[in-house]
Amino acid sequence: MKFKAPAFLMALALVAPLALAAKADSPALPAAATADQVTTSKLVYGLLSDSRYAYRPRALDEATSKDVFKRYLETLDGGKQYFTQADVARFAPFEANISSAIRGGELEPAFQVFAVYKQRVGERVAYARKLLKQEPDFTTDERFEYDRKKVPWAASSAELDELWRKSVKNDWLRLKLAGKKPDDIRKTLDKRYATLEKSVNELKGEDVFQFFMNSYTSAVDPHTDYFTPRTAENFNQAMSLSLEGIGAQLQRQDDVVVIREIIAGGPAAVDGTLKPGDRIVGVGQGKSGLVEDVIGWRIDDVVAKIRGAKDTQVKLEFIPAAEGADGKHHTLVLTRQKVRLAEQAAKGETMTIPAANGEPARKIGVIKLPTFYQDFEGRRRNAADYASATRDVAKLLAGFKNDKLDGVVLDLRNNGGGSLDEAIELTGLFIEQGPVVQVRESGGRVTVNSDRNQGVAWDGPLAVLINRGSASASEIFAGAIQDYGRGLVIGETSFGKGTVQNIVDLDRWPSGETQRFGQVKLTIAQFFRISGSSTQHKGVVPDLAFPASVDATEFGESTYDNALPWTRIAAVPHTQYGNFAPLLPKLETRHDTRIATDKEFQWWNEDVQQFRTEAAKKYISLNEATRRAERERQDTQRKERQVQRKELGLALDPLADDSSDDGLTGNERDIVKDAAREKAAEKRPDPLLRESASILADAVNLLANDRPLSAQVLPQSTGAGRWAD
Known part of the structure; x- marks a missing residue:
């Protein structure tokens, strides 16, 4: 039976959640897949191996089988802290038979591997709890090397003992530096390690099945995922807000x-x-x-x-x-x-950029958009109030227009994507009718997706703020704004995800069935900017760049070993609202001058460089004197900065009195206090957002005061709007 895909396409967020759901009194983990899971495995194989569905299908051959096996072990033991070389060698027969296991749903070996994992977790936890009887010696110059992605599997249990000894020592030291007493430390860590074992023991067969199926889907494409029915429900709720x-x-x-x-x-x-x-x-x-x-x-x-x-x-x-x-x-x-779920909805605020150098003060509207959300079911039903990022942003823009603001900054930092339709429609709020993105299917056919709505919601000055966490739909929007010359793109080079996913409901095949088989988020196409360039790997490069907060070798599409390569196709004709190239040198000069005396921007840059320096080491000292000196340096720096904020009349940091590290995990903290801290963090000074608004204000002032420059940047024949007063 040929499958007909749903009408909507999605430029989806980067990470899908795993379902970890079981009762404490749940039965023992099954040794084999259920009948439904056998059927699901066959359906997923049919999707991923067929070019009618998958953009880049992958044959389930020997090479793919080895890749799936490798990814399954990484899913269970990515830090290589449980399995030994001998364990992995025992799994070799499973590696050789993965292709037949997936095709036929014969998944007993996947459950057998998990059973060994479960046993090893129990052994490691028992060893860690045993170590708590005696306080470690923190006077030695040992160090804990926590980055184990490229290390070989441990040769023996003794080697894992040494790894865990250092890990426990680090956990103890963090709590000690936070002021905890030995008895409290023992109690906290003993409960922590027991909880780790319990969480693994509570996993059910559906969790193990999802782990394994996602090892297969990720071997085909980094953005293809399998969802169990419960995970699919959670994903769809998150998208619909x-x-x-x-x-x-x-x-x-x-x-x-x-x-x-x-x-x-x-x-x-x-x-x-x-x-x-x-x-x-x-x-x-x-x-x-x-x-x-x-x-x-x-x-x-x-x-x-x-x-x-x-x-x-x-x-x-x-x-x-x-x-x-x-x-x-x-x-x-x-x-x-x-x-x-309003917390993830678009939010607006107004920032005033004060008058300076004879130029007037400017009021800049800011819209923070965490994701390109859409209630797909509500839209299909034509519900009047269905959730939509574009609808919410349009309301905010109407308010900004009524308030006669001078410009708008759309903040897409850490926006990992969402609905492709929303990316197109959101672009339409800022341009007249025209192409927004090109989509190439597996067979090579290219479709141009366009904004077909007349008029714009905002025709004034616009800037888009992005960072390395801006991906997929964010890159479609930012790329289109840049290609049209409709606004400035500011920040860091984006993630580099240039593929389109579709949600495939596996229960559509066996017609009339209830929700039993789950869904697949499947890569079905690659998108290209209207300029013809792909964002794949390269991302969207900003017009004005801030210092990179994340190393591109550590985070981004280019870090996936099986990501699609960058390429380009033909451009499509589109309006050129402006050309900011002549303006950029002047904006960069003003930006450099301003941040030279901007303490908050300098502090942010210092923190980024310090973080990257520490992260590059990939280890941490286990010497108490060394760690205490570093902690005191951080505490002193934080307090000194707060004093300087008061002296300079800057907004105070609401988290300035927090310890740099309390040594606790999220579920060990006081939940009410932790939630309050999370809310306070949202109110911390944001020098990058303020500087982006200042850059946009600079652009407005420069174009208002320099008519020849304005004529170069914004040819009047293009209907560029109110960029220049």
Whole structure:
């Protein structure tokens, strides 16, 4: 049966979540795949090996089998801290039979490898906990080399013992430097290592199956992924910025699920009973439903019980944070509703760039867009209120226009992508009708995707701020703005992801089935800028560059060993709104002059260089005196900077009093305090954003005051808008 792909295409985010969901009393891990998983394996193979579906299909030959085997071991033990060379040698027969295993769904060896992994985790954890009996000696000059990507597998258990000894020593030292006493350190680390083992023991067969299938999909293409039905649901909710539930962000701590944050506008917020820090210990369905004890459950299983169809009821049994872990149990019934996840939606603010050198003050609007989201199901139903990045940005632009702002900066830093349709439509807010991106399918056919909506939402000065984390749909948008000469692109060279993915629902094949087989996010095409250049590998190069915060050899498309190569195709005709080349030298001169006295920008640059220097070492000292001196240097630097902020009249850093490292992991911290710290971090001074707004203000002023330059940069015949006053 020939599969018909859904109509929508996606320039998707870079990383898909793994589903780790199991109850504490779950049965033993199965030794083989279920019937549904056997069918799924065959379906995934059919997709990835057929050029009708995959942009770059890969035959499941001997070379691919070796690659899948390598990736599966990396998925389980990427740090090479559990398996030995002898273990890997034992797995050799599985490596030789991977092709037949995937084609026929004969996946018993994948479960057998995982069983050995599970055993090795238990052994390593037991050894680590044993080491806690005696405090390490921190007077030696040992160092812990944490980057183990390229090291060989350990030759023996003794070699792993030495690795773990240093790892435990580092964990202990971090807590000691944070002021913890030996008994508290032992207690914290013992619980940490026990939790590690428990998390592996709680994994179910569906998790192991997903690990293995993604080892296969990633061998074909770095952006092709397999989703189990539950993972697919979570992915689709993230893309739509909505879910049906009570409106609370949950986090597991120890054996209990705790409320981290109440989402504004959701049922929990409207009711007002639940507070951050409250512990959920039981869940029931309906007002009179039996409450199940959920202590010890994995968080995904608890979430699955709490979520449900709109207008249905869920009963929660909880312990208020103020009453402690052994407090009285309370009961609350909430009616589920559709909850908008506004935290990831577009947000706007206004920055004032003060008058200087005889030039007027400028008001610059800033729009922060974390992802190119779209509620695909809502759009298919033609719902009036479906979530859309373009719709939200258009509303913000209308407000900026009414306020008569001088320019807009669209902040796409760390925006990993999203809907291709949204990238096209968002571009249309700034240009008249015209091509936005070219899409080449596996057979070579090229389709030009265009903005077909008349008019623009913002015709004034525009800048796009990007960094290495800006990928896919972000690169489509930034590249189009740059090719049209519609605005300035500022920041770092982007990620370099130039491929298009489609969500393929595997349950569409066996018609009429319920959700049993999951979905595949499949690479089906490559996109090209209207200039003909691909962003693949090379990314979008900014017009004005900030110092690189991340080494391109460590992060970006070029770090994938099987990424598509860069190439180009023919350009397509398009309007040229402006040519900023004559303006750039003047902007760079002003930028350099300004940052020479901009303390916050200098501090940021210093921190970046220090981070890159430390990261390049790939090891950390285990000598207490050395580490303490470094910690004191950082603490002193942070305090001195805060003093200088006060003296210079700069905004204070809300995290200036935080210790540089508390030695704890995320689920060991006080959840309420950690959530508050996360919120405070959003309010830290952002010198890069402020400098981007200043650069845009410079451009407005230069073009307003220099008519010959304005005529060079913005030919009036192109309808360039209000760039020049």
